[in-house]
Amino acid sequence: MQLASPTRPGVAREVRETLLLAGRSLRTIPRVPERLLDVTIQPVVFIVLFLYVLGSAVHVPGMSYTDFLLPGVIAQQIAFSVIGAGTATAVDMHEGVVDRFRSLPIARLSVLTGQVLGQFCEALLGVIVVAGLGFALGWSPDMSFGDVVVAITLVLFTLFAFMWAGIVLGLSFRSPDAVQGVGFTIMLPLTFMAGTFVPIAGMALVPRTIAEWNPISPLVAALRELTGGPHSAGGSWPLDHPIAGAFIWSTILLAVCIPVALARFRKLTDG
Amino acid sequence: MASSSDVPAIETRALTKRYGDVVAVDRLDLVVPTGSVVALLGPNGAGKTTTVRMIATLVRPTSGTATVGGRDVVAEGDAVRRQISLTGQFAALDPNLTGRENLRLVAALRGHDRATARRVADALVERFDGAEFADRTIGKVSGGQRRRMDLAASLVHQPSLLVLDEPTTGLDPRSRQIVWGTVRELVADGVTLLLTTQYLDEADALADRIVLIDHGRQVAAGTAAELKRTVGAQRIDVVAVDAAGLETLRSRLSERYEVSVSPELRMLSIPAPAEVDDLAGVTDAVAATGVSVDELALRRPSLDDAFLALTGRPPARDEADEPVPAAEAA
Numbered sequence: 001m002q003l004a005s006p007t008r009p010g011v012a013r014e015v016r017e018t019l020l021l022a023g024r025s026l027r028t029i030p031r032v033p034e035r036l037l038d039v040t041i042q043p044v045v046f047i048v049l050f051l052y053v054l055g056s057a058v059h060v061p062g063m064s065y066t067d068f069l070l071p072g073v074i075a076q077q078i079a080f081s082v083i084g085a086g087t088a089t090a091v092d093m094h095e096g097v098v099d100r101f102r103s104l105p106i107a108r109l110s111v112l113t114g115q116v117l118g119q120f121c122e123a124l125l126g127v128i129v130v131a132g133l134g135f136a137l138g139w140s141p142d143m144s145f146g147d148v149v150v151a152i153t154l155v156l157f158t159l160f161a162f163m164w165a166g167i168v169l170g171l172s173f174r175s176p177d178a179v180q181g182v183g184f185t186i187m188l189p190l191t192f193m194a195g196t197f198v199p200i201a202g203m204a205l206v207p208r209t210i211a212e213w214n215p216i217s218p219l220v221a222a223l224r225e226l227t228g229g230p231h232s233a234g235g236s237w238p239l240d241h242p243i244a245g246a247f248i249w250s251t252i253l254l255a256v257c258i259p260v261a262l263a264r265f266r267k268l269t270d271g
Numbered sequence: 272m273a274s275s276s277d278v279p280a281i282e283t284r285a286l287t288k289r290y291g292d293v294v295a296v297d298r299l300d301l302v303v304p305t306g307s308v309v310a311l312l313g314p315n316g317a318g319k320t321t322t323v324r325m326i327a328t329l330v331r332p333t334s335g336t337a338t339v340g341g342r343d344v345v346a347e348g349d350a351v352r353r354q355i356s357l358t359g360q361f362a363a364l365d366p367n368l369t370g371r372e373n374l375r376l377v378a379a380l381r382g383h384d385r386a387t388a389r390r391v392a393d394a395l396v397e398r399f400d401g402a403e404f405a406d407r408t409i410g411k412v413s414g415g416q417r418r419r420m421d422l423a424a425s426l427v428h429q430p431s432l433l434v435l436d437e438p439t440t441g442l443d444p445r446s447r448q449i450v451w452g453t454v455r456e457l458v459a460d461g462v463t464l465l466l467t468t469q470y471l472d473e474a475d476a477l478a479d480r481i482v483l484i485d486h487g488r489q490v491a492a493g494t495a496a497e498l499k500r501t502v503g504a505q506r507i508d509v510v511a512v513d514a515a516g517l518e519t520l521r522s523r524l525s526e527r528y529e530v531s532v533s534p535e536l537r538m539l540s541i542p543a544p545a546e547v548d549d550l551a552g553v554t555d556a557v558a559a560t561g562v563s564v565d566e567l568a569l570r571r572p573s574l575d576d577a578f579l580a581l582t583g584r585p586p587a588r589d590e591a592d593e594p595v596p597a598a599e600a601a
Contacts, residue, residue: 020379028367031408100363100424103327104380105352 014113017106021114025088026121038084039126043077044133050197051137058198062230067141070134071223072196077130078159079191079216081123082166083183088119089170090179093268112265116163123159142228151226154246158219161250164257171264195220200235212236215253218245278341280305280432280463281326285335288321288487295321297487298335303465305431308458310478311467314582318487319467320360323434326465327357339432356430358422360437366410370420371396373409377424395423399453415446422453433457435466439473451476471578485582498577507541507553510566523560528553543569 029036050058050069060068092098092115101111131139143151166183173179193207194200194216200208211217212235221242225231238245281303288296296318303309311319324330326337328348336343342350364373374392383391396405399419404412409420418438425433438454439447454477458464468474474481475495483491483498491498509524511517517537524530528541543549550569557564 017380020376024365024368024376027372028365031367095366096359096363097365098363099329099357099359100377101380102329103352103355103357103363104377105349106380 014107014110017110018113018117021101021110022117022121025115025118029122029125035084035088035122036125039077039081039123040129042080043073043126043130046076046197047073047130047133047137054197060199063228066134066137066139067227067229068224069197070131070139070141071227071229072194072220073134074127074130074155075194075216075220075223076191076196077127078123078155078162078219079187079194081119081126081159082162082169082187083180084123084126085115085119085163085166086169086173086179086183087176089115089167090173090176093171094174094176108265109262112167112261116160116167119166120159120163123163124156127155127159141226143226147226147228150243151223154219154222154226154243158246158250161253161257164261165253167261168257168264171261171268190214191216193217200239208235212239215246215249218242218249222246278305279303279338280307281337281339281465283322283326283335283337286322286325286332286337287334288318288325288330289333295487296325296332299484299487299489301482301489303463305463306461307480308464308466308478310474310481311465311484312469312471312474312481312578313467313484313490314469317484319469319484320436321487322484323357323436323465323467327355327434328352329357353428354430355432355434356425356428357434358425358436358438360440364409364417364421364424367408369408370401370405370412370416370423373420374405374424374427377427381428391427395426399423413446415442415449418442418446418450419453422450426457430462432463432465435464437467437469439468439470483578483581490581491577498581499572501577501580505543505546505569505571507543507550507569508566509539509541509553509557509564511537511539512563512565513537516562516564519560519562520557520564524553524556527556537565546571 047069050073051066055065055069058065058068098111102108169183170179173182193203193211194214195211196216200211200217203211218238219242221239222245225242238249279302281301283299283301285298285300286296287294287298299318299322301309301311301322311322313319321330325332326339326344328344328351331345336345338344339351340354342354344351364370365376368376371392374395375388378388378391379385396402399422401416401419401423404416405420409417412420422435422438435454439450442450451473454464454466458477464477466473466477479494481493481495481498482489491501493501509520511520514534514537517532517534517539520539521530521532524539524541531540532538533540541549541553543553546569554567557567
């Protein structure tokens with residue numbers, strides 16, 4: 001009683017499955033509003049806190065604090081998407097819904113790519129919300145058309161890379177709570193030691209050194225430079241060349257995380 | 272249809288899964304003939320789930336082979352996944368989608384276009400009597416309803432082979448009956464079924480053949496009746512109200528029957544190979560003595576007894592078979 005079966009060849013089949021699975025992930029957003037709060041309320045809190053509470057004590061040469069802060073918050077938002085993607089992955093593994101997908105005659109890679117694409121769209125939505133809020137609060141980036149293209153490309157590429165890091169995180173810990181805990185413990189200090197809210201130059205030696213080589217720092221610096229800030233004055237190669245640095249860091253992240261994610265997924269598959 | 276009736280729906284040879292030093296499944300030989308219902312019965316941790324996960328291509332065997340409809344689970348995973356449908360112990364549905372949406376998604380992933388997927392999902396909702404809860408998110412429906420939708424999701428492609436891993440664990444009695452009813456319908460339609468359970472009554476109620484496993488190994492196999500027979504024959508127990516009555520019964524009944532007596536229980540036992548016919552004879556004989564008795568019952572050894580005898584452990588749930596109701600007094 002086999003039904004006419006779905007063996008369209010290779011890539012077309014995989015793309016279709018990826019879109020279906022990503023669609024599943026996106027469709028649930030309105031059902032779980034907390035998930036969207038994670039990617040909206042949190043950055044709002046940071047913006048308000050720094051702009052109106054702590055920011056008055058921060059002196060940034062050559063630009064307004066709002067213009068300094070917004071690229072930082074956007075970068076932080078991108079970095080935090082690791083936690084969202086990781087949690088969603090852990091929840092799926094936990095719920096057994098992945099078992100269902102894996103017992104279907106679909107490409108196993110589609111399960112991962114569907115997850116990445118779904119989470120990517122969700123995280124992008126968060127970035128857009130943050131940027132929108134920034135504009136509303138007086139952020140006025142000064143950009144050429146070329147800057148806009150580079151900035152958008154950079155955001156998309158970095159987000160894609162961080163998604164895969166999130167998948168690795170989600171496949172590495174059993175419970176969604178553990179993913180959240182570990183994720184925040186790593187990402188929160190890392191996003192602070194990246195020139196996000198205050199200039200790196202004023203930091204003490206240890207955090208400054210971390211900041212100089214932190215993968216988030218060149219992203220912050222690149223976005224700041226592309227939105228009209230002064231050229232970042234480094235201390236390290238990635239900070240001297242923030243746009244190249246950010247692309248390189250993301251490429252490294254992808255080169256490491258994709259094979260690790262596949263291996264971990266296969267390992268979980270084979271028990 | 273790929274499998275002709277001479278190719279077993281499932282066949283494993285020396286199927287083994289090791290996790291480090293732990294042997295979860297140990298050289299298991301299992302045959303599920305096409306069209307049959309086989310129950311894999313065993314306590315928690317016996318290796319039931321690992322076995323079905325290997326068969327469903329979710330876990331790779333350490334050694335040995337398993338075929339589904341003649342296709343190897345490792346080498347021909349995709350072909351196996353097209354035939355088989357596994358319903359796991361925990362509902363494998365997206366808790367944030369409704370039952371209907373889950374069904375549509377599975378249908379779409381099985382290659383149906385949007386309209387067909389919709390039709391397939393609606394038909395399944397109707398079949399499982401789910402109209403009332405199919406549009407609520409899975410996270411908000413009861414355990415029994417979720418399990419029904421899960422089972423429905425396994426039937427999207429009308430599988431010829433269904434694998435159910437502990438289909439009723441944790442369900443209330445009513446949901447359990449519904450799941451059993453659905454399973455029986457499927458079997459009547461000719462679906463081959465492998466189910467795992469730790470409940471003896473479930474194996475008894477659903478399966479043609481029971482494979483008892485413990486520590487990853489097959490301990491015994493046969494029909495429920497055969498397994499019960501391994502523990503002993505059925506008998507009739509008569510309990511007298513006092514010792515004098517017991518003595519009278521013993522002397523009168525031993526003329527016709529092979530009687531054994533347990534004085535401390537005031538009980539006398541008679542083998543009853545003909546079951547109910549013997550029961551009628553013994554009842555008449557007891558009545559003829561005029562002795563008052565507390566109880567007179569036909570006892571069949573339960574699967575619990577078999578389980579205990581074969582594994583050295585009582586079964587997971589303490590729910591012994593009731594004695595067959597018989598005359599209360601003479």
